[in-house]
Amino acid sequence: xxxxxxxxxxxxxxxxxxxxxxxxxxxxxxxHALDPTAIWALAxxxxxxxxxxxxxxxxxxxxxxxxxxxAMGLAFVIPTWNCLSFFAGGLAAWWFARRSPALxxxxxxxxxxxxxxxxxxxxxxxxxxxxAGLL
Numbered sequence: 374x375x376x377x378x379x380x381x382x383x384x385x386x387x388x389x390x391x392x393x394x395x396x397x398x399x400x401x402x403x404x405h406a407l408d409p410t411a412i413w414a415l416a417x418x419x420x421x422x423x424x425x426x427x428x429x430x431x432x433x434x435x436x437x438x439x440x441x442x443x444a445m446g447l448a449f450v451i452p453t454w455n456c457l458s459f460f461a462g463g464l465a466a467w468w469f470a471r472r473s474p475a476l477x478x479x480x481x482x483x484x485x486x487x488x489x490x491x492x493x494x495x496x497x498x499x500x501x502x503x504x505a506g507l508l
Contacts, residue, residue, distance in 0.1 A: 392450045418446065418449070421442070421445065422442040422445070422446065425439060425440060425441075425442045425445070426442055462485060462488070466481045466485065469481060
C-alpha cells in the first residue's frame with residue numbers, strides 16, 4: 374500500500390498535488406526558504422505573465438498570435454503528455470469546426486467533456502484494479 378511519500382514518484386506523479394505542496398511550503402516557510410534560482414524563476418514567470426497580458430491589451434489585433442499566460446503557466450506544471458493531449462484535442466476541434474461549423478458548435482464541448490470524464494473514470498478503475506491485485 375503506497376504511503377504519502379509515494380506521491381511524486383513515477384507510479385503516482387500527481388503533478389497538481391506537487392504544485393500545491395510547493396505553494397503550501399512557500400506560504401509556510403516564506404520566500405527565504407526558496408533556492409535563489411527558484412526565486413529568479415518565479416520572478417521571470419510573473420514578468421512573462423504581466424508582459425503577455427499587457428502586449429495582448431496593447432495589440433488586440435495580434436491577440437490570436439500571443440500565447441495565453443494561463444496556458445503558459447499550466448504548461449510548466451502539468452506533464453508533457455497532458456499538454457500533447459490538449460494540443461491534439463484542440464487540433465481535432467479546430468479541424469472539426471473548419472469542416473462542419475454547425476456540428477462542431479453542437480458537439481465539441483460534450484464530446485471533449487465525455488473524453489475527459491472517461492479518462493478520469495478509467496484512471497480510477499485502473500487504480501482500483503491495481504490495488505485489488507488484478508492488474
